[in-house]
Every structure is written in C-alpha cells, then in structure tokens.
Amino acid sequence: MTSTTEERLSVAAQSRELGASDPAWLARLRGEAARLADTLDWPDSYQSRPWKYCNARGIDLARYPAEHDEGIAVEAPEGVTVTTLGFAEGATDERLAAALGTAVAPGTDRFTALHYALIRDGLIVDVPANTEAASPVRIRRTVSGQQFAAPHTVIVTGPNSRVTVVEEYSSDGADILAVPVAEVFPGPGSEVRYYVVHRWGPSTRSFGYQRMLGAERDATFQNLQLVLSGRVVKGQLESSLLGRGAASELLGLAYGCGEEYVDFFTLQDHIGPDTRSDLLYKAALRDAARSVYYGLTRVGLEAKNADANQENRNLLLSKTARADSDPVLEILTSNVIRASHGATAGPVDEEQLFYLQTRGIPRPAAEAMLVWAFLEEVIGRVPDAALREELLGLLDAKVRGA
Amino acid sequence: MTALLEIRDLRAAIGEKEILKGLNLTINAGEVHAIMGPNGSGKSTLANVLMGNPAYQVTGGDILFKGESVLDLSPDERARRGLFLAFQYPVPIPGVTLVNFLRQAVNAVRGEEVPIREFREKLFSKMELLKVDPDFARRYVNDGFSGGEKKRAEMLQMAVLEPAMAILDETDSGLDIDALRTVAEAVNKLMNPSMGLLLITHYQRLLNYIRPQFVHVLVDGRIARSGGPELAEYLEARGYDEFLAELARA
Numbered sequence: 023m024t025s026t027t028e029e030r031l032s033v034a035a036q037s038r039e040l041g042a043s044d045p046a047w048l049a050r051l052r053g054e055a056a057r058l059a060d061t062l063d064w065p066d067s068y069q070s071r072p073w074k075y076c077n078a079r080g081i082d083l084a085r086y087p088a089e090h091d092e093g094i095a096v097e098a099p100e101g102v103t104v105t106t107l108g109f110a111e112g113a114t115d116e117r118l119a120a121a122l123g124t125a126v127a128p129g130t131d132r133f134t135a136l137h138y139a140l141i142r143d144g145l146i147v148d149v150p151a152n153t154e155a156a157s158p159v160r161i162r163r164t165v166s167g168q169q170f171a172a173p174h175t176v177i178v179t180g181p182n183s184r185v186t187v188v189e190e191y192s193s194d195g196a197d198i199l200a201v202p203v204a205e206v207f208p209g210p211g212s213e214v215r216y217y218v219v220h221r222w223g224p225s226t227r228s229f230g231y232q233r234m235l236g237a238e239r240d241a242t243f244q245n246l247q248l249v250l251s252g253r254v255v256k257g258q259l260e261s262s263l264l265g266r267g268a269a270s271e272l273l274g275l276a277y278g279c280g281e282e283y284v285d286f287f288t289l290q291d292h293i294g295p296d297t298r299s300d301l302l303y304k305a306a307l308r309d310a311a312r313s314v315y316y317g318l319t320r321v322g323l324e325a326k327n328a329d330a331n332q333e334n335r336n337l338l339l340s341k342t343a344r345a346d347s348d349p350v351l352e353i354l355t356s357n358v359i360r361a362s363h364g365a366t367a368g369p370v371d372e373e374q375l376f377y378l379q380t381r382g383i384p385r386p387a388a389e390a391m392l393v394w395a396f397l398e399e400v401i402g403r404v405p406d407a408a409l410r411e412e413l414l415g416l417l418d419a420k421v422r423g424a
Numbered sequence: 425m426t427a428l429l430e431i432r433d434l435r436a437a438i439g440e441k442e443i444l445k446g447l448n449l450t451i452n453a454g455e456v457h458a459i460m461g462p463n464g465s466g467k468s469t470l471a472n473v474l475m476g477n478p479a480y481q482v483t484g485g486d487i488l489f490k491g492e493s494v495l496d497l498s499p500d501e502r503a504r505r506g507l508f509l510a511f512q513y514p515v516p517i518p519g520v521t522l523v524n525f526l527r528q529a530v531n532a533v534r535g536e537e538v539p540i541r542e543f544r545e546k547l548f549s550k551m552e553l554l555k556v557d558p559d560f561a562r563r564y565v566n567d568g569f570s571g572g573e574k575k576r577a578e579m580l581q582m583a584v585l586e587p588a589m590a591i592l593d594e595t596d597s598g599l600d601i602d603a604l605r606t607v608a609e610a611v612n613k614l615m616n617p618s619m620g621l622l623l624i625t626h627y628q629r630l631l632n633y634i635r636p637q638f639v640h641v642l643v644d645g646r647i648a649r650s651g652g653p654e655l656a657e658y659l660e661a662r663g664y665d666e667f668l669a670e671l672a673r674a
Contacts, residue, residue, distance in 0.1 A: 372478070380499045381533075
C-alpha cells in the first residue's frame, strides 16, 4: 500500500508549514524528504529483514498530526554548545547544515523520510577540539498528546575531545508515533558516549534510527539503549567504522513486561583497518513481553585486523514471553583478529536457583538476584560510576514496579 | 532423644531411573559420619535429595530432620531449618558477589536483618579461619574460581551460616594437600556437640583429616556395610572392586 492521496497532501502541507522559516539548506532537505515520504512504502516484513516481526503497514498516518508538542530540557557543561535547529549560529550552524541527514539518510525508508519532512526540534551537540566535557550533556524530551514526533539529535566532536550525552525520551499515555533519529560524528581521536533512555508511555510506538559515522581515525563510540517502557520500541542502529582504529561499543538493555515489544537491528560495519566493535544486547522479559534482535557484523575487504564481537542474551521470565535472536556475521577479509557472535534465550538457570535456595534464600528472592545480575552486566560497562548508579536506579525502579 | 537426621528406607529417582533403593541412616548431634562408595552408587543423589533438589524425585521412604519430615519442604526452607550442603560442583553465579550473596543468605537463615557491622565481622573472621584473601568476598560467586577456591568458598558459607547438619559432598576433590588440610582444620573447628556432619567421599584421604566415628559403604543405592573408621582403611587397602566381589560372595 502506497500513501493515500489524503496522506500525501497532509504530509506535504505540514512539511511546508513547518519549513516556512527554514534556511535554504534545510528547505531543500525537507522538500526532498517530503517527496520521498510520498513515494516510499512502509517497510515490508517480507522484503526487509529488520522488519520481519514488526508490521508497519497498518499505520494510519492521518491519525498522527505533526503537532510537535514536545518539551526539551537541556543541560550542557561548559565548553559544549547545544542548540536547537533554527537557533544554531556561525560554525555550529555550518556543522549542522553539513551533518544533518548525512548519516541517517532521509531515503532510508518511509519513517526516515517522514522524520525529515516533519522535523522541527533538531538538536546539535557541538564539542570543540581538545575539549573534555566535565559533566554529561543531558537531553530530556517529553512528548504529550497524540501526534507524530520527530526528535533529532546530532553530535559532532572536534579532534581529541570527549563527551557523554544522556538523552531521555518520555511521553504521556496518548497514542504517539515517534521516529527519533540520532547522528553521531566523532572527530579524530575523540570519544563519544551516548546513552539513550527510553521511558515512553504505554501507547507510544517508537521507530528509532541511529548511526555513528566513524569516518575519522581512532574515533571511539559507546552507546547504550536502555529500554524501560513503551508499547513498541524499535531501533535501527549502525556503527560505520571507516577511520583507521575507529571503535564502537553498542549496548542494549530491555526489561519488558505486559505486552511491551522491543526490536533492534544493529549493524557493526567494519570498513577501515584496525577497527574494533563490541556489542552486548540483553532483554529480560516477563508476562507476554517480546524481544526481537537481528544484528549484522560486516567486515569489509579493507578492514584488516578487525576485532568484532556480538552477543545477544535473553532471559524469559514467563511462559508467554518470547525472544527472537539472529546475530549474523559477514566477513570478506581473512585478515581478522576476531569475529565472534553468540545468542541465547531461556529461563533462569535451575542449577543456579537451587544453589541459592540451598543457602536459605527463597525462590522469588533467588530469581530476583539472578535477574538483577543478568541486567547489571550491561550497565556495568558504563565507565562513569555516578552515571552507572543513576542508570541502575532507573532500572531498579522498573524491575520493582513490574 | 530424637536423632538429628533420620533417613528411612529412602528411594529416589532421576526420571525413570531409580538410584536410591531403600537407604537407612541415622545421625545424632555430635556425630561425624562418612559415606563412601564407588562411582554411580548414589552418593551425590543422596546429597541432592537431602537438600531437596527438584531434579530428583523421592519415590519412597522419609527424611526426618530434628524429628520432622522435610520431604515437602523447599530447599530454602530446609536450609533455614539448619541443613547445609557443600556442593561437589559449586555453581558459578556471575554478577552476584560472594559478600552480597552471603549477606542475603545469613538474613534468610536467621530470619532477620543482621546488622552490617556484625555480618562483616563474622565474615572476615571466618575468612581468616579459611585462609582466604579479603578480596575473595568481592568476587562473583564461584565465577572463575579454581577448584580449591570453590571448596573454600563452600566451607566459608558453612562457617557463616552455622548449620545444625552439614553434608559435605566430595569436598576433598580438586583440593591439593595444603588446601585439604586448611579446609579440614576449619571443619574440625566448626564441628560442635550440637552439630551433625555427613562426609560423602570416594577416597579415604579426607578421613585422615576429619575423623568420622561411623563409616558407611553405599553400593547400588543402599548402605551395604557400616562400621567404624577401620572400614574406610579396609576399603582403601582392598579397593572397591575387591570389596564388591566380596559382597557378592557373602
């Protein structure tokens, strides 16, 4: 099903309205995206592997006006510029103009096309060369009321700088369609840590896109997707390792209950030599919660000495919980240090439970200990102790409330 | 006087396979018993069944602890009543530190929150007794432990939990002679007149360090012979094959 005439007119009109005061470069991007949104289909479960378990075709776009009732709160340490689209000035504006839409292309699929056609509150985190941000950049986005939301975050760092960005998404109980996009451009020798906390409302469906474009030498990226709530939280995350020595660590953690559905597609794309990537995605699922993981590690012809690892672990805490896991390796050079992957899905280990019980710990408490140990491992990879405690606190609240 | 542990005509199976075929054994407070037996005689099954491992089914008989049947009790209820099993193969639990685990275990067994200071003092004195490094407590339970470290960790748990009845399943396996001596010394110090001890072992070696008053030989799911410490020496001298042949002739 392509878009209906009604939808088409509505997207074009809303796009024009939102873009009334766009600078020329943004107007071009928006206009092209609006045209793409018109011609592209929703991703197809049969033709697009990342959409195998998630059917987008039933989405009725007319129900989601691009109202953009989105609250944004930002805290930034000294030396780091954080500006919203339309307010960027000078060099930051130039960087934004050069970066926006280049890592995650508008034409990726219909969701990204709609995202760029209807973009408004784009944020750029601009870190100058040789800057070590003293504290994390905090971005809190809150979406209220039925709508199509298109939050966009661009992170650009100069050479040899370090920054941590914590972005939190939340929404109210309304029927919300969110398409968050993040584009990360680490400079040479710089390090970006980007932690995303999903605290969507119970009726929000989020289809997110993220790409780290590691074009520069020795760029390092660490990402965490912490999924605490949302009706559907789907993410398509890519790390493109082009620069020599570029490295990416992708972490994901979901604690699902009720009918929550979490679905991630990841791509660890080794293109340049001496590149490293690691991935650890875990989900613990209660009730009828469901997790889907499909991940590709690709090692290209020029990616000599690549070191890649990919692990997906799922803990099924009820008979009706379900996890689908499919890690895939695609290696085109024989000159790799490591290319490994693994996937598991199963209930809490009976032998471990028995062992804990023989020490007097009742079964529910023993199970809780094992679940916590399973989850904690992922957040344990966050190097900053204070942030780690904060993230564990959020996770603990979800686990206790479930 | 009620026996501390009384096993009556115990029968147990894994799946369709019956392993314990009518086992009788009585242990009073203050007694040390050893069960020896060849591989496959049911030694580890007995340990697991006493502790209530759900992987085994009790098909007959009874287990009385302090005069009451424990068959309907979960493993944690049995532990809270004072039963303890030192595992032959302690299970690694990545992500759970030994100190956190022991604190939860002590609280559960005591049925109350033990003040952290009191707990730490106890833990460190017992660690000294077992000659383990203070860093040990911060490691994940049995995760990446050497064979000797695993067995010491089991003894540390026993020392901290102070059970009324401890079952030591092949505690000597995987220990070198120094570690064996340390572990045995600790067990001897922990043993007291109100406590019972059941040593399950394939070899006589452990019994040189922890002296049992009673030795039982388990063959094909039953106690084939009981005696004093001399029975262990007799077995060691003859070997299980000859002992089994002798039983067959009798």
